[in-house]
Amino acid sequence: MESLVVETPESLDELVECLKRADKNTYLLAGGTDLIIRMRRSKIYSGKVIDLSGINELKKIKEESKYLRIGALVTHSMISENDKIKEFFPALMEASSQVGSTQIRNRGTIAGNIANSSPCADTVPPLMTSSAKVRTINGKGEIKERDIDEVVKGSGFNYLQKDEAIIEIIIPKLGNEYLSAFGKLGSRTAVTIAKINGAILVKMDSTGKKIKKAYVSLGALGPKAFRSKIVEDRLIGKEISRQLFHDLCNSLIEQVDLAIKGRSSHPYKREAIKGMAQDIFIRLFGSGVLENEKK
Amino acid sequence: MKKNKLKYVGKSIPIHDVTEKVTGRLKYVGDIELHGMLHARLLLSDIAHGKIKRIDTSKAEALPGVKAIFTYENSPNTLYNSHVWLEGMEIIKDERLFSDKIRYYGDRIAAVIAEDAKTAKKAVDLIKVEYEELPVITDPEEALKEDVVKIHSPGNVTFSKELECGNIDEGFEKADYVFEDRITTQKQHHAAMEPHVCIAAPDPFGNITIWSPCQVIFQVRLITAEVLNMPLNKIRVIKAPMGGSFGGKGQPILEPICAFLAKEVGTPIKLQMDRVQTIIGTRTRNAVIGKVKTAVDSKGNILARDIDILVDNGAYFTNGSAVNMAMAKKYFRLYRIKNQRYKGTSVYTNTPIGGACRGYGSPQIHTITEINIDNIARSLNMDPVELRLKNLVHPYDEDPIGGPNLGNARVIDCVKKGAEAFKWKEKWNRPKSKGRFVKGVGMACSTHGNGYHGAYPDFITMSLRLTEDGGAYLKSGIHDLGCGTVTSIKQIVAEVLDIHPDKILAPEGDTMISPFDSAGTQASRVTFVCGGCAKKVAELAKDKLISYAAKILNCSKDDIVVEDGLVWSVNTPHYKVSYGSIVTETQNNFEDSIEVTYTYKSPSNPGVYSANFAEVEIDTLTGLVRVVDFLAVHDVGKAINKGFVEGQIHGGVQMGIGYALSEEITIDKKGRIKSDNFNRYHIINAPDMPNVKVLLIEEGEKDGPFGAKSVGEIAAVASTPAVINAINNALDIKINSLPATPEKIIKALKEKERTVNRI
Structure with a gap:
């Protein structure tokens, strides 16, 4: 009779042993908030589940001189409440704090969010704006570092090999000159799947008034989140002003038009993205700019 | 004394x-384990209309642990209507335990019995069904047409009726203004925490005992006896603890099937649905298209009203006539309108089955007419509270179509006291805000009954x-x-x-x-x-x-x-x-x-009344609406238990706001249901709920125990039009299709912008 085997490694060495024997019917279980639902929906009754939850070394957020290392099993709740992430990369903190419900955030992990590769995964856009790296280990014990884009394939698929598991997400500690924010548009205030989400990371010049570098990533507008060159170009070299906000909105609309024109969701998303733009703009630069200057 | x-x-x-x-010690049916009990699961169709050409159960039967599989080929062919609660009711009978014809996405094809629930589910997934697909009708107006496919052989129109009081034409002739609206309401899921479940156990004497979280034990017995062709006395139905119903468990759905399975197999059977099956395969609030036309004079007196109601009863009839008549009756019992007509039609579509759902037509009829009333007020530049006060019924008014007297109908008190407590005048006259977030207020009234008398x-x-x-x-x-x-x-x-x-x-x-x-x-x-x-x-x-x-x-x-x-x-x-x-x-x-x-x-059937007041805040960039303040005023006669009455109203308002803003069983052109789970079917959750204030009018009702009247259903009615009216008033738009999703609000705002630019 077909059966489902569960393996429970408690260290990276044991994980490698498990991965060695992995095949196409092997599934990695972290928080399970996506996997269990997918297994039920896909009617998977047999195969092997590697339950990562016993590997305690993957449950920590470590600070190094230049990087924060987020263990694969760190939950969205842990990220939402972590002071270091709030200090060095608020966009990720904001994204994690808006994933699902409290219960989902208590179980769901950052690595799971990446590996699940949903088009509207909340943590992917902020990670894409930074030079975050995904560290993986495989059945041979080899450790690799990749960009998010090289891991997320999209529409629920990833590029990981069957014998490969994410073990860490490494994000750079961004200095004071960097500002980041995340925005999300769902169908209600909380416990909602993004209709659009996005993150913006900017590096300000020494005056603190002009954008030197900009990184913009948008989700739920295609099979996976992507960097928007159109929007980034519109921000680089600009001063913080009301005009900049309008440019941001217009470029986002342009990007939405390019991405999903013709789809039934297009007319709404091209309008509503202005709301998300305003949320992000205010989080980045404060509400003063929009209030003080007149039209 | x-x-x-x-x-x-x-x-x-x-x-x-x-x-x-x-403390978790109460045993719901889902928790009950009986000795030797087997588990059943239903196979529901994944097409909306077609004939079954072949069902291949061989793989499912071969699965270890599977005990039996039933389809239309080996089950009773008895036609029944699960809505019948009293012997002698004359009504269309069009349901079967399992059908060889599929009429909606979710129609029952088979049941698998296995040692455990997981095996039953696995086996269901292994059944292969070949269909000959038929054209699909999802739009009730489409169903009315002559040359379309017939969902049941007698035709798609299942019911039509006209009721009238006074002289409609005379009323419209005298009118200074006539205001017309076409408003559509959607199918709503009851969203009880407990999905549908039932246990049936046979005994050596040939009796069957059914444990069901149901609303009507004698109806469950009646229908089960009919389907299984058994004497009533051989069937015992026990009302089990219930994790919510809201009308969803009002008709026996699983019970006759479960009893049949238990009888055939000879062991206790537990038949349980998951959320998806409960959403698509049980009952829903009927979707309605309402066209209402109201004649008024320049002072805001309503002279006449004419309404045309089209009820989508889904793939099977159940209460397709009763819900239509329930709407008709409410229509005549809220305002003093001398000349009124109600025209009601019900049709089949290839969509989920309609049935009882908290309010039973009241949410639909009042949503349609109360939005219309507010649209009139805005057009006349009148305060909607004033317009209503001019026209609402008074205590002990007669029902204009000959129904029971309205009793101590205190709707005017509800409106007056509510307006005061809500500071309506102040909020209504407040200048409209200009920024991204716009606030506005709206109100609405409703009536409901007290039983069947x-x-x-x-x-x-x-x-x-x-x-x-x-x-x-x-x-x-x-x-x-x-x-x-x-x-x-x-x-x-x-x-x-x-x-x-x-x-x-x-x-x-x-x-x-x-x-x-x-x-x-x-x-x-x-x-x-x-x-x-x-x-x-x-x-x-x-x-x-x-x-x-x-x-x-x-x-x-x-x-x-x-x-x-x-x-x-x-x-x-x-x-x-x-x-x-x-x-x-x-x-x-x-x-x-x-x-x-x-x-x-029951000696009488007075009306209960309510006035609900809502304040909303709309994000004009995203179209998201939050209800930020809410007052529900209810004429309850006398609250037997204040806490329960308030609890009913809080829950009813939550259901009504969901109906206004987000809850919808969405059905695509092929009849497939997209919002088949809570990730896509959004009820209003705690972060989006306002603090609901309750004000009770307790003026007593002659025949009610200690003066009490009903509250459970009316609690879920006026909140919906109150919220829609608040949105319409705040943004100066006309939402005419529920729910008022962000998409519809943005669309309406864009249209308004275009109109303004044209002028």
């Missing part, structure tokens, strides 16, 4: 099973016995849906007998021991009718107690004082005996029992 101050009625006593519920037989028998220790045992077929029926009934009996409610045993319905009840927990009849019976039977028992007490204490009946469990004669106030002693002495010396059985016929 002094009876000025109420001792138990009006108090917020906790629900009878609160401790068992919160005037439409269907409405009676209940109860039996009350005083016990030897001074308690009381009330036998009746009541069903607690989680709203506190048991406790409310106990409060009524306790008040009459003057004993503590804890001394009363009032079990829920069990067809083997409960006296007959004509209609179960439906039609907002429980407090008014069943409560009325409980009061009457308690009074009769008390009278019997007094009679025997007079004999025992050697005095006249008039000299007897009954208070707090003690009885004495005014002549000998120092000698007090307990109720228990009277019961015991009656047994020993008079060979009688202080016990009464009474069949209570």
Whole structure:
């Protein structure tokens, strides 16, 4: 009779042993908030589940001189409440704090969010704006570092090999000159799947008034989140002003038009993205700019 | 006898099973395990319309642990209508246990019985069905057309009726203005926490016992007996603890199937649905298209109104006529409009089946007409409160189409007191905000009934016995849906007998021991009718107690004082005996029992009324709406249990806001259901709920127990149009299709922008 085997490694060495024997019917279980639902929906009754939850070394957020290392099993709740992430990369903190419900955030992990590769995964856009790296280990014990884009394939698929598991997400500690924010548009205030989400990371010049570098990533507008060159170009070299906000909105609309024109969701998303733009703009630069200057 | 101050009625006593519920010790049907029990799961169709060419169950049968599989090929072909609750109701019968024709996405194809639920599910997934697909109708207006596919052989139109009072044409001729709206409402899922579930167990005598969290035990028995061709007495139905219903468990859906499976296999069977099956494969609130035309004079007096209602009863008829008639009746009972017409039609579509759903037509009809009323007010530049006050019904008005008198109808009080408490005038006249977030207020009224009197037989028998220790045992077929029926009934009996409610045993319905009840927990009849019976039977028992007490204490009946469990004669106030002693002495010396059985016929059917006031905040960039303030004013006659009444209203408002803003069973052109789980079917959750304030108008109703009227259903009505009106008023748009999703609001704003630019 077909059966489902569960393996429970408690260290990276044991994980490698498990991965060695992995095949196409092997599934990695972290928080399970996506996997269990997918297994039920896909009617998977047999195969092997590697339950990562016993590997305690993957449950920590470590600070190094230049990087924060987020263990694969760190939950969205842990990220939402972590002071270091709030200090060095608020966009990720904001994204994690808006994933699902409290219960989902208590179980769901950052690595799971990446590996699940949903088009509207909340943590992917902020990670894409930074030079975050995904560290993986495989059945041979080899450790690799990749960009998010090289891991997320999209529409629920990833590029990981069957014998490969994410073990860490490494994000750079961004200095004071960097500002980041995340925005999300769902169908209600909380416990909602993004209709659009996005993150913006900017590096300000020494005056603190002009954008030197900009990184913009948008989700739920295609099979996976992507960097928007159109929007980034519109921000680089600009001063913080009301005009900049309008440019941001217009470029986002342009990007939405390019991405999903013709789809039934297009007319709404091209309008509503202005709301998300305003949320992000205010989080980045404060509400003063929009209030003080007149039209 | 002094009876000025109420001792138990009006108090917020906790629900009878609160401790068992919160400590997880209460056994719901899903928790029950019987010896030798097997598990069943249904296969529901994944197309919306077609004929079954072939069902291949071989792989499923080969799966270890699978015991049996049933389809249309090996099950009764009896046609029935699960809406029938009383023998003798004449109605379309179009359902079967399993059909060879698929009429909607979710139609029942097969049931698998296996050792455990997981195996049953696996086996269901292994069944292959080949269909010959037919054209799909999802739009009720499409179903009306002549040359379209017939979903059932007699045709797609299942019901039509016209009701009229006064002279419509005359009314419209005199009008200064006529305002017309076409408003559509969607299919709503009940969203009870407990999905549908049932256990049936056969015994060696050929009886079947059914445990079901249902609303109508006698209806479950009736339908099951009909389908299985069994005597009523061979089927016992026990009302099990219920994790919510809201009408969703009002019709027997799983019970006849489960009983059939148990009978065939000879073991207890548990048949359980998951959320997806509960959303697509049970019942829904009927979708409605309403075209309303209202004639007014320049002062805002409504002269005439004409409405055309099209009810989408889904793939099977069930209550397709009853819900339409329920809407018709409410239509005539809220405003004093001399000339009115109601035209109602019901049609089949290849969509989920309609059925009872909290409010039973009231949310639809009031949504349509109350949005229209507000649109009139705005066009006349009138305060909608003023417009309503000019036209609302007054206490003891007659029903213009000959229905029962409206009773102590206090809707004007609801509006006046509500407007004051809500600071309506101030909020209504506030200048409109200009920024991204725009606030606005809206209000709406509604009416609902109190049982079936005037439409269907409405009676209940109860039996009350005083016990030897001074308690009381009330036998009746009541069903607690989680709203506190048991406790409310106990409060009524306790008040009459003057004993503590804890001394009363009032079990829920069990067809083997409960006296007959004509209609179960439906039609907002429980407090008014069943409560009325409980009061009457308690009074009769008390009278019997007094009679025997007079004999025992050697005095006249008039000299007897009954208070707090003690009885004495005014002549000998120092000698007090307990109720228990009277019961015991009656047994020993008079060979009688202080016990009464009474069949209570509901004497009237007054209206209940409400006025709801909502303040919304709309994000004009994203179209997201939040209800930020809410006041629900309800004319309840008298609250038997204040906490329950407020709880009903809080829950009803939550359901109504969801109906206004987000809840919708979305169906694509092929009839497939997209919002088949809570990730896509969004009810209003805690972060989006306002703090709901409740104001009760307690002016008493003559025939209600201690003056009480219904609240459970009307609680879910006026919030919907109040929220839509608030949105329309805030943004100066006309939302005419529910729910008012962000997409529709943004679209309406864009259209308004274009119109303004054109001017």
